[in-house]
Amino acid sequence: MSNFKRDRHIMSQKREAGAAVVVTGAAGGIGGGIAKRLLADGWSVVATDIDSDKLAQFAAEVQDKRLITARLDVARSEDVRAVAASLQEREVSIAGLVNGAGLLQDVGPFMAMDETAQRRIWDVNYFGAVACTREFGALIIAGGGGSIVNITSINELRVLPLHAYGPTKVALGSLTTLTAGEFGAAGVRVNSIAPGFTLTPILRDKIAAGKRDVGAIEHATAMGRLVEIEEIASVASFLMSDDASAVSGSSIPVDAGWLATSYWMNFGDLLRSS
């Protein structure tokens, strides 16, 4: 069979054969929403997170036999290798990976950045995705192909005053392009989803603590609103499906139009108010 035909049907064939998608940060808002959506789509899901209590709560809420959970600190390569080895031992076929684990950051002056905290953000947001791509990606390649989705941010595409977080997301976007180029011939597509301000529990907490200004965010988006978790999950579902069979190396913003209009206020919003 030519690569052309194989690549166009690979995800539905693997899903029907019971293959799984690994999701990191699956006990969190966006990761959890994506894991639930992939289960609803018919995938088996390996839900991983550093927080085993939240992961157990997630499993209790979901109650699905196709869900496997594993505690995983993505910043520890040895842990990532161990989870990958245990999946291999259990003969779980892996067709997809969602790199969703991430640490958010509060705004603060560059000179006041704590170096340890900054390095931890890099270890989780960037090197964690690198390790998972290497270990789980190897299983996807060995299985004949699949799809990898990196959760970046609008920070990937626009500089915001999040001094450690922002650069990690730019680097993750580069990793997407790089691995899409390298893995394409092995039947693996790699893409990023770049969420805008998304109503996850952690963002709700930051809003409640006065660390994010909802009115300003709503005003900055073309659609006048924030993003819901399900709206990120539906794009992940698409990228994990054969509907996206020729989509690779892309970054898809899901931001209610924030990238399109966030700077329009400089013009007095003449067009938007008319």
Ligand SMILES: NC(=O)c1ccc[n+]([C@@H]2O[C@H](COP(=O)([O-])OP(=O)(O)OC[C@H]3O[C@@H](n4cnc5c(N)ncnc54)[C@H](O)[C@@H]3O)[C@@H](O)[C@H]2O)c1
């Ligand atoms: N919420 C937003 O507005 C928003 C916007 C853009 C991008 N994102 C990105 O989406 C992803 C999820 O964000 P969220 O808002 O759902 O946050 P969240 O805190 O609810 O989810 C993140 C999850 O990652 C887990 N995690 C943290 N460190 C880990 C580690 N070392 N190993 C494994 N898991 C770890 C946490 O326990 C948590 O469950 C992040 O990558 C974030 O940068 C979020």
